[in-house]
Amino acid sequence: MSDILGVETSYESRVPYDQARIHAAAIYCSDGRVGEQFDDFLQNGLHLPRYDRVALPGGPACLAGHPQTTLEGESVLGELKFLVDVHHLERIILIAHEGCAFYSSRLSLQDRRRELVQKADLVRATAVVQGVTKIDRIEAYFARLVSGSLRFEPVEV
């Protein structure tokens, strides 16, 4: 592989490839500032290495029935159905995060009201995912910013 200038740019990852599936997927926001923390939580906190990722702006927000997100919601449900059929998913994790720009910009929500809506969305999204996938093991978390770190708090769904 080479770039525009014809320079050799091929890169080989040192991370070993393991083909075994973990049968779990996470739906979360694609915000690059929180990606590594989400990985850390899922891989080390919940012990789910190689989990399937469904990342898009706002994450589970698109499954909560907001009119602004109908198209994304349909597409994510299609992806989930695929993962259930082909990767035999048995567990799904939904994560919302504090300061999510999707909620402040697209849904025009701020501060305390934003967090309340995010948590209510996790409950709604769980019901939608459960209805479509028939998977019972669905968990939700709210990632809170605490002095420069993210703390993952379980949300009752």
Ligand SMILES: [Zn+2]
């Ligand atoms: Zn976000």
